[in-house]
Amino acid sequence: MNIKRLLTLLTALIMSACTQTPKPQELFVIGHRGAMGYETENTLASVEKAVELGVPMIEIDVFKIASGELVVFHDDLVDKLTDGSGPIEELTLEQVKALTLEGNHQIPTLEEVLDALDKRTALNIELKGANTAGDSVRIVRQYISEKGYTEQDFVFSSFRWPELYRVRELAPDFDIAVLTGEDPLDAIKTAKALKAVAINPWYKRVTAENVAAIHEAGFKVFTYTVNEAEDIALMRSYKVDGIFCNYPDRALAQ
Numbered sequence: 001m002n003i004k005r006l007l008t009l010l011t012a013l014i015m016s017a018c019t020q021t022p023k024p025q026e027l028f029v030i031g032h033r034g035a036m037g038y039e040t041e042n043t044l045a046s047v048e049k050a051v052e053l054g055v056p057m058i059e060i061d062v063f064k065i066a067s068g069e070l071v072v073f074h075d076d077l078v079d080k081l082t083d084g085s086g087p088i089e090e091l092t093l094e095q096v097k098a099l100t101l102e103g104n105h106q107i108p109t110l111e112e113v114l115d116a117l118d119k120r121t122a123l124n125i126e127l128k129g130a131n132t133a134g135d136s137v138r139i140v141r142q143y144i145s146e147k148g149y150t151e152q153d154f155v156f157s158s159f160r161w162p163e164l165y166r167v168r169e170l171a172p173d174f175d176i177a178v179l180t181g182e183d184p185l186d187a188i189k190t191a192k193a194l195k196a197v198a199i200n201p202w203y204k205r206v207t208a209e210n211v212a213a214i215h216e217a218g219f220k221v222f223t224y225t226v227n228e229a230e231d232i233a234l235m236r237s238y239k240v241d242g243i244f245c246n247y248p249d250r251a252l253a254q
């Protein structure tokens with residue numbers, strides 16, 4: 001090949017590389033309360049649906065109830081999601097198990113979720129209720145030592161930052177993510193003190209600039225709850241590390 005043809009070929013290759021669409025930012029997709037867009041939130045069915053959809057991690061919420069167990073439920077009150085009424089924390093396990101959720105599901109315990117999940121995805125345990133850190137760490141440790149789970153299978157998160165400090169006291173190596181509905185930059189100090197791995201902000205508070213600043217400070221950003229295609233694309237363009245999604249297949253498909 002003569003030199004002129006070689007130069008033309010090289011120029012064409014460089015031009016084509018420059019005009020190619022950039023590879024979209026990889027997103028870590030977390031099934032929110034399982035896959036609550038498809039099945040009743042925080043149920044075994046919702047967890048199973050998220051596994052089926054192929055997520056690498058599922059998020060659930062936990063409360064400690066009056067008889068001492070940790071149950072997987074989002075609301076303070078059972079009124080909206082069940083046929084009962086009153087604060088979930090005031091119920092015994094027998095009373096919780098007597099409640100029916102939409103679709104004829106029951107509220108599971110944390111152990112029931114761990115047994116059903118059986119290490120098929122990682123699990124983000126959101127400490128939704130008070131006094132949930134100690135029992136969550138104890139149960140997770142038990143599943144690590146007896147059921148083949150590893151520390152890497154778990155992330156603990158909470159809006160109740162004192163619960164996260166308790167997790168860190170009890171478990172120096174467990175992954176912690178700091179949840180916030182406020183300016184995510186205000187969570188950096190706490191994330192540092194907790195030796196957290198991530199700050200998890202509300203997506204309406206996320207900007208390209210605060211994501212860059214949080215990355216610069218050494219933390220990942222997983223934002224909640226991002227369900228619409230245009231918001232998923234926007235968060236991706238802001239370079240968040242991952243999203244919580246009620247319809248995980250929408251984000252996995254993008």
Ligand code: G3P
Binds near residue numbers: 225
């Ligand atoms: O962990 C992300 C997200 O679940 C936090 O908000 O209210 O859905 O528990 P919420």
Ligand code: CA
Binds near residue numbers: 059060061126
């Ligand atoms: Ca949650």
